[in-house]
Amino acid sequence: GNSVTQMEGPVTLSEEAFLTINCTYTATGYPSLFWYVQYPGEGLQLLLKATKADDKGSNKGFEATYRKETTSFHLEKGSVQVSDSAVYFCALYEIGNQFYFGTGTSLTVIP
Amino acid sequence: EAEVAQSPRYKITEKSQAVAFWCDPISGHATLYWYRQILGQGPELLVQFQDESVVDDSQLPKDRFSAERLKGVDSTLKIQPAELGDSAMYLCASRGDPGAYEQYFGPGTRLTVT
Numbered sequence: 114g115n116s117v118t119q120m121e122g123p124v125t126l127s128e129e130a131f132l133t134i135n136c137t138y139t140a141t142g143y144p145s146l147f148w149y150v151q152y153p154g155e156g157l158q159l160l161l162k163a164t165k166a167d168d169k170g171s172n173k174g175f176e177a178t179y180r181k182e183t184t185s186f187h188l189e190k191g192s193v194q195v196s197d198s199a200v201y202f203c204a205l206y207e208i209g210n211q212f213y214f215g216t217g218t219s220l221t222v223i224p
Numbered sequence: 225e226a227e228v229a230q231s232p233r234y235k236i237t238e239k240s241q242a243v244a245f246w247c248d249p250i251s252g253h254a255t256l257y258w259y260r261q262i263l264g265q266g267p268e269l270l271v272q273f274q275d276e277s278v279v280d281d282s283q284l285p286k287d288r289f290s291a292e293r294l295k296g297v298d299s300t301l302k303i304q305p306a307e308l309g310d311s312a313m314y315l316c317a318s319r320g321d322p323g324a325y326e327q328y329f330g331p332g333t334r335l336t337v338t
Contacts, residue, residue, distance in 0.1 A: 117266075145325045156228070156315055156329035157267070164325060202266050206325060211280060212257075214266030 115140045119203050119215035134188040134218045136203035144205040146186040151200045193222045226250040228330035230316050236336045242304035245333045249318030258301050259315040306337045
């Protein structure tokens with residue numbers, strides 16, 4: 114079956130540090146991959162997506178590349194800000210199936 | 225910008241009571257999802273609608289949970305009776321045409337069962 118595994122948090126970084134949050138997946142077909150962000154007390158917001166192998170999704174300085182050979186979709190940002198503090202979820206979706214979410218990685222950025 | 229609306233935002237109820245949540249998806253979105261998110265975990269699908277029809281409710285605890293989307297627009301999720309283990313965030317999301325991958329989430333309803 115389909116599943117998503119994320120690195121466990123919490124992650125604490127200083128402002129302007131480099132961020133990597135690892136995500137690997139298991140899928141029976143050819144899924145689309147997503148990163149969602151959740152701020153305290155709010156619903157999930159789509160951060161970026163990639164729909165096929167070797168695609169790179171990017172938004173607000175965050176990037177993730179769909180790596181089929183390693184079944185990974187790691188989230189990166191070169192210089193984090195305090196406002197990036199949130200919980201990040203990796204997710205996959207296959208047409209005709211449901212969305213599968215990872216357990217989330219909490220990020221805290223300190224000034 | 226169109227948003228998914230949910231109400232109430234917060235609900236405290238005693239166990240064995242009934243509780244209901246409401247969701248209004250983005251206008252024109254045919255697919256509607258209800259998720260349950262336990263603190264520290266990712267969302268888990270409870271039920272998926274396509275227009276007014278249930279597409280997937282395999283993970284809905286049907287002895288106590290029910291969901292409806294009578295006119296294919298807004299939706300209600302009900303729990304009766306509520307149990308302590310139902311304390312969680314209940315998220316609604318909607319998706320546009322079948323070729324669209326993105327789903328858009330509402331702010332959620334935080335349920336506390338005492």
